[in-house]
Amino acid sequence: xxxxxxxxxxxxxxxxxxAAAIALQVxxxxxxxxxxxxxxERALYVRSGTVLQRLALEFDALASDVYWIRxxxxxxxxxxxxxxxxxYDLLYxxxxxxxxxxxxxxxxxxxGAIFLSEEYPGGPGRPDLxxxxxxxxxxxxxxxxxxxxxxxxxxxxxxxxxxxxxxxFQGAAAQPNAPNWLxxxxxxxxxxxxxxxxxxxxxxxxxxxxxxxxxxxxxxRLQQLDALDQIxxxxxxxxxxxxxxxxxxxxxxxxxxxxxxxxxxxxxGSAYRLDAASGTVTVASDSALQPMPAEANLxxxxx
Amino acid sequence: xxxxxxxxxxxxxxSVRDRVPYNLVLFAILxxxxxxxxxxxxxxxxxxxxxxxxLAATSLFGLFIxxxxxxxxVSKEVDRRSIYALLAKPISRTQFIAGKxxxxxxxxxxxxxxxxxxxxxxxxxxxxxxxxxxQSAWDAPGLDPALMKAVFLTFVQLMLVTAIALFFSTFSSPxxxxxxxxxxxxxGQFNADLRNFDTVVDSPTAAxxxxxxxxxxxxxxxxxxKLQVVHGLPxxxxxxxxxxxxxxxxxxxILLVATFIFSRRDFK
Numbered sequence: 001x002x003x004x005x006x007x008x009x010x011x012x013x014x015x016x017x018x019a020a021a022i023a024l025q026v027x028x029x030x031x032x033x034x035x036x037x038x039x040x041e042r043a044l045y046v047r048s049g050t051v052l053q054r055l056a057l058e059f060d061a062l063a064s065d066v067y068w069i070r071x072x073x074x075x076x077x078x079x080x081x082x083x084x085x086x087x088y089d090l091l092y093x094x095x096x097x098x099x100x101x102x103x104x105x106x107x108x109x110x111x112g113a114i115f116l117s118e119e120y121p122g123g124p125g126r127p128d129l130x131x132x133x134x135x136x137x138x139x140x141x142x143x144x145x146x147x148x149x150x151x152x153x154x155x156x157x158x159x160x161x162x163x164x165x166x167x168x169f170q171g172a173a174a175q176p177n178a179p180n181w182l183x184x185x186x187x188x189x190x191x192x193x194x195x196x197x198x199x200x201x202x203x204x205x206x207x208x209x210x211x212x213x214x215x216x217x218x219x220x221r222l223q224q225l226d227a228l229d230q231i232x233x234x235x236x237x238x239x240x241x242x243x244x245x246x247x248x249x250x251x252x253x254x255x256x257x258x259x260x261x262x263x264x265x266x267x268x269g270s271a272y273r274l275d276a277a278s279g280t281v282t283v284a285s286d287s288a289l290q291p292m293p294a295e296a297n298l299x300x301x302x303x
Numbered sequence: 304x305x306x307x308x309x310x311x312x313x314x315x316x317x318s319v320r321d322r323v324p325y326n327l328v329l330f331a332i333l334x335x336x337x338x339x340x341x342x343x344x345x346x347x348x349x350x351x352x353x354x355x356x357x358l359a360a361t362s363l364f365g366l367f368i369x370x371x372x373x374x375x376x377v378s379k380e381v382d383r384r385s386i387y388a389l390l391a392k393p394i395s396r397t398q399f400i401a402g403k404x405x406x407x408x409x410x411x412x413x414x415x416x417x418x419x420x421x422x423x424x425x426x427x428x429x430x431x432x433x434x435x436x437x438q439s440a441w442d443a444p445g446l447d448p449a450l451m452k453a454v455f456l457t458f459v460q461l462m463l464v465t466a467i468a469l470f471f472s473t474f475s476s477p478x479x480x481x482x483x484x485x486x487x488x489x490x491g492q493f494n495a496d497l498r499n500f501d502t503v504v505d506s507p508t509a510a511x512x513x514x515x516x517x518x519x520x521x522x523x524x525x526x527x528x529k530l531q532v533v534h535g536l537p538x539x540x541x542x543x544x545x546x547x548x549x550x551x552x553x554x555x556x557i558l559l560v561a562t563f564i565f566s567r568r569d570f571k
Binding site (some may be wrong): 048054057058059061062064065069072073102106107153209210211212213217289 | 318344345346347348351355358359362363395436437439440442487492519523524527529530533534536
């Protein structure tokens with residue numbers, strides 16, 4: 001090929017070659033799929049935050065951002081997957097590295113603790129690791145009341161240890177710049193830790209948080225509490241107005257009898273599920289409120 | 304002084320001819336594209352990450368300029384044989400070194416200035432697009448003047464790296480100079496660990512040796528306050544002043560040694 005022809009055709013040939021390479025890559029990945037989890041695990045490269053901090057030289061803050069994004073992608077990807085069992089094994093190592101690289105990354109501790117303590121399948125269900133992460137944050141910034149508050153919260157919501165929760169809330173209240181609602185929160189924990197009213201109090205305070213993600217999480221939790229109240233009322237209706245002998249439980253029957261005005265829906269708009277055989281009312285499996293909190297944690301009234 | 308400023312101006316012009324300002328375009332593209340993408344990926348941490356990215360890129364781009372131009376400051380003149388014409392003029396070798404150094408520092412200052420401005424523009428745009436309620440959750444304001452502390456110390460650090468590159472450039476090849484300067488930069492980042500080496504080893508001799516190296520090799524990690532400013536943590540003025548003075552003294556020492564070596568070099 002003459003230099004002139006190469007000059008004219010060269011760029012076009014390069015584009016064609018690149019397009020062919022991409023097409024071949026797509027076809028190969030489709031024919032020989034690779035285990036994305038194995039790839040992700042390999043991509044963790046170094047698991048020690050301290051070693052990574054050294055390797056990152058003066059770019060440790062930027063490296064922590066990269067690990068933070070990876071932690072978010074890992075958590076979100078596993079949580080949304082429908083094709084296989086969810087596996088959150090990499091979540092803690094990723095958060096640990098993120099916070100070793102940037103010990104002041106408050107959100108990584110706080111969001112990370114929420115992700116870690118979330119019950120399976122919404123998360124790995126590891127409140128112990130959530131507390132470990134928050135304690136690491138406390139070691140970096142002992143005066144931050146938020147870490148003590150969050151540890152108290154993990155004790156309250158996930159470990160159901162109301163005494164420990166109250167003690168952590170009190171500890172948080174003693175920190176400089178702590179909000180004044182922490183003392184009453186600690187008292188409420190001691191009086192009636194496991195009822196929905198105190199849960200509303202806790203999530204209601206979270207709703208005032210400066211962090212948008214925490215506020216959204218709190219709003220969802222409050223909707224779950226509303227749903228639990230509504231389920232109690234619906235269950236009572238179903239119990240009082242059972243279908244005729246031999247017929248199955250249906251919402252249509254209650255609507256026909258004008259006991260209900262329509263098929264009841266949860267706060268996100270998803271219709272409640274009514275078990276046709278037992279008459280048990282639950283939140284639909286495809287509702288945005290799933291997974292619902294453990295019932296044992298949320299008695300309607302204090303003991 | 305006139306000779307020094309003329310040499311400095313010529314180094315600056317040459318860096319522009321060498322298309323060094325292209326890195327500014329790359330920097331702007333990196334920041335703008337990141338700011339558009341990050342909002343979806345970072346759970347509300349986009350401003351923090353843009354600050355981290357902007358400060359890290361400022362430092363990294365500056366480092367590349369300092370090393371890869373610094374190592375050629377003297378050797379290029381020798382390779383092109385233009386050194387003979389220069390030294391035949393009424394210019395002392397000290398003026399030559401000082402001029403070359405000042406020219407590259409000027410190039411760095413202009414680059415850092417433009418990059419900082421671009422960072423503030425992107426941050427200003429992000430702050431403008433965020434509600435005050437969301438901004439209250441940030442560790443530090445979007446357009447935080449404290450970012451300048453990190454940029455300033457990065458500049459002093461880069462001045463120091465430039466001096467090291469120039470020093471090696473006076474007696475070794477560009478490749479070796481690059482390797483040695485990069486080596487000094489990496490060792491300088493770990494240097495602070497040597498100060499407390501006695502807590503790791505039992506040998507008092509090894510501990511003393513480590514402490515000696517700590518004092519001789521420049522402590523570059525001291526110039527890094529990026530993490531603190533991004534999180535709105537205080538960086539005392541005394542610390543800034545002491546670290547700057549440390550850097551300037553170190554630069555003076557390196558440039559004096561570089562001048563000494565260069566003045567004894569025979570170009571026949």
